[in-house]
Amino acid sequence: MFDRISIRYKLIVLLGLSAALALLISSVITIYSTYLSESRSSLRVLHQLTDVISENMRAALAFHDGESARTMLAALRADPHIQFAVVNDETGQPLAEYRAAAGQAAVAPLLEGVQARIRENADLLGREEGFVEHTDDETMTVLRPVFFEGKPIGLLAVVSDTRLMWAKIRELVLLQAATSVVTLLLLLFLSVKLQSVFTRPIMSLIHAMHEVARTKNYRVALESDRRDEFRDLHEGFNTMLADIRERDDLLSRLATTDALTGLANRRHAMEVLQTMAVRARRKAEPVGVIMLDIDAFKRVNDLHGHPVGDLVLQAVAQVLQASARDYDLVARLGGEEFLVVCDSGTLEVTTAVAERIRAGVEACPIEHDPGATLHVTVSLGVCAAVPPSAAGGVEKMIRAADKALYRAKEAGRNRYVVAQEEMG
Amino acid sequence: MRIAWWGLALLLCLQFPAAQAGDEERKLEAVFIGRFASYIEWPAKPRDRFVITLLDDNPFGSLLDDLYRDKRIHNKPIELRYATRLDQVGETDALFITLSSSAARAAAIDHAQRNGILTISEAKGFAESGGIIQLDFVEQKARIKINHAAALKSGLRIGAPLLSIATVLRGDKL
Numbered sequence: 194m195f196d197r198i199s200i201r202y203k204l205i206v207l208l209g210l211s212a213a214l215a216l217l218i219s220s221v222i223t224i225y226s227t228y229l230s231e232s233r234s235s236l237r238v239l240h241q242l243t244d245v246i247s248e249n250m251r252a253a254l255a256f257h258d259g260e261s262a263r264t265m266l267a268a269l270r271a272d273p274h275i276q277f278a279v280v281n282d283e284t285g286q287p288l289a290e291y292r293a294a295a296g297q298a299a300v301a302p303l304l305e306g307v308q309a310r311i312r313e314n315a316d317l318l319g320r321e322e323g324f325v326e327h328t329d330d331e332t333m334t335v336l337r338p339v340f341f342e343g344k345p346i347g348l349l350a351v352v353s354d355t356r357l358m359w360a361k362i363r364e365l366v367l368l369q370a371a372t373s374v375v376t377l378l379l380l381l382f383l384s385v386k387l388q389s390v391f392t393r394p395i396m397s398l399i400h401a402m403h404e405v406a407r408t409k410n411y412r413v414a415l416e417s418d419r420r421d422e423f424r425d426l427h428e429g430f431n432t433m434l435a436d437i438r439e440r441d442d443l444l445s446r447l448a449t450t451d452a453l454t455g456l457a458n459r460r461h462a463m464e465v466l467q468t469m470a471v472r473a474r475r476k477a478e479p480v481g482v483i484m485l486d487i488d489a490f491k492r493v494n495d496l497h498g499h500p501v502g503d504l505v506l507q508a509v510a511q512v513l514q515a516s517a518r519d520y521d522l523v524a525r526l527g528g529e530e531f532l533v534v535c536d537s538g539t540l541e542v543t544t545a546v547a548e549r550i551r552a553g554v555e556a557c558p559i560e561h562d563p564g565a566t567l568h569v570t571v572s573l574g575v576c577a578a579v580p581p582s583a584a585g586g587v588e589k590m591i592r593a594a595d596k597a598l599y600r601a602k603e604a605g606r607n608r609y610v611v612a613q614e615e616m617g
Numbered sequence: 618m619r620i621a622w623w624g625l626a627l628l629l630c631l632q633f634p635a636a637q638a639g640d641e642e643r644k645l646e647a648v649f650i651g652r653f654a655s656y657i658e659w660p661a662k663p664r665d666r667f668v669i670t671l672l673d674d675n676p677f678g679s680l681l682d683d684l685y686r687d688k689r690i691h692n693k694p695i696e697l698r699y700a701t702r703l704d705q706v707g708e709t710d711a712l713f714i715t716l717s718s719s720a721a722r723a724a725a726i727d728h729a730q731r732n733g734i735l736t737i738s739e740a741k742g743f744a745e746s747g748g749i750i751q752l753d754f755v756e757q758k759a760r761i762k763i764n765h766a767a768a769l770k771s772g773l774r775i776g777a778p779l780l781s782i783a784t785v786l787r788g789d790k791l
């Protein structure tokens with residue numbers, strides 16, 4: 194489910210959850226520490242009250258003056274949270290008691306609680322500085338013995354409710370909840386705004402990837418002014434595009450060129466020739482086609498071996514490149530056969546190129562061993578015409594040039610022959 | 618005659634709880650004498666003992682001796698004296714007066730005031746007549762009446778806690 198959600202909403206949810214968790218932890222700690230401090234503070238106040246009363250109560254206990262003791266305890270009504278107080282004499286009998294006006298019905302359990310604590314802590318309450326404190330959900334109790342001349346003469350117990358403390362805790366919880374809700378809303382609003390800092394570069398990258406996939410244009414490069422990890426991501430993407438471009442170029446080169454000579458291969462030459470023919474037909478211009486073959490190439494291979502044969506092929510290819518015009522196509526068709534296509538090549542231009550080639554090859558020394566050179570010659574068949582519009586027009590021109598080449602061979606090699614009748 | 622015996626038996630039965638209550642009150646009274654002393658400051662005296670003297674009858678029997686043996690007040694060991702006449706009192710810190718004659722009590726009060734002695738009695742009108750502490754029991758509950766002006770006149774200072782639980786007579790009641 195979470196995997197299906199957009200990264201934008203994931204970020205909002207994560208930021209929101211993180212903020213909520215942080216607020217929850219902070220709130221729980223704050224509330225708990227407030228509970229502890231309020232609890233301690235309430236107990237401290239109860240201790241102070243008990244200390245003051247027990248000090249004043251000493252004389253009343255010393256002289257068994259229940260009335261004075263009651264009068265002193267009655268002063269507790271100033272604090273509405275004091276529910277119950279009792280002062281026992283040295284025999285454990287109550288000398289005086291105080292009950293909050295509102296809590297008459299609940300006094301019995303309080304008294305039982307006090308008596309139970311007295312029983313449980315008899316040793317502690319027999320010491321001059323001893324005291325017992327007890328806190329539960331609803332009440333806080335402090336018991337303090339009263340001493341006279343080093344001897345216990347009674348015991349004072351004061352029971353307070355915890356309403357004040359819980360009221361403060363409730364207030365804090367409400368305040369904390371309200372603050373948390375407001376903070377959370379603010380953080381969610383900010384996270385909606387801030388998520389774009391992360392998602393914008395990602396979305397931009399995704400858009401660029403879709404665009405590249407759609408157009409197959411691997412020559413684009415993504416621009417990024419960032420300096421963080423997104424910059425690495427962009428650079429990685431650009432590097433990947435460059436690798437694809439390089440691989441495409443290599444594949445394209447391998448698909449269109451001849452590996453030995455670097456000239457166009459037969460398939461690429463046919464494609465280019467078709468394109469030239471279409472354009473030439475449209476413009477009613479001629480195209481010159483020269484088919485050529487290295488004379489007695491088999492003998493070179495037989496005499497000097499195939500590596501020297503390869504050297505001869507490479508040397509002839511260089512002469513062809515040098516002799517043709519920049520915009521002419523030079524291709525190796527296979528073996529020792531080559532094709533030169535002269536764009537907009539009239540017969541005059543084409544024959545001039547053919548002659549340059551022939552003369553260039555004848556004059557080119559090929560060093561096959563240090564200090565040892567050989568010479569080869571080529572025979573050429575030339576055809577120059579506006580390509581026929583019928584299907585196979587290009588093939589017809591090639592066949593015509595090929596036949597002219599054979600005639601050149603038959604005529605003694607190292608020459609060019611113009612095809613004329615073959616196109617007719 | 619038989620009726621008379623029955624009547625006597627009935628009278629004894631009725632008297633018994635009252636006698637028990639009286640014993641209890643007497644014990645408290647004995648305890649209170651020492652406790653009063655804890656709340657009172659005397660002018661400095663060069664004595665190494667705290668002296669309590671009973672003037673006239675001793676209603677406590679051996680109670681005081683039992684109670685205050687090996688005890689201390691104001692960090693001094695307690696000495697109990699029993700006097701039947703005022704001229705036997707001598708130097709003392711507290712004087713418990715059981716004299717029945719008001720004239721004799723007045724003389725004792727006068728002696729005490731001149732010598733910085735705390736006077737205690739359960740005689741009615743004792744505080745009003747210049748005694749410092751009047752102690753009586755009503756329905757087994759102690760009632761303490763203090764003549765503060767008389768205490769000051771004797772050079773004694775009474776602690777506030779004791780004053781807070783007592784009925785205090787001011788100077789105009791002297």
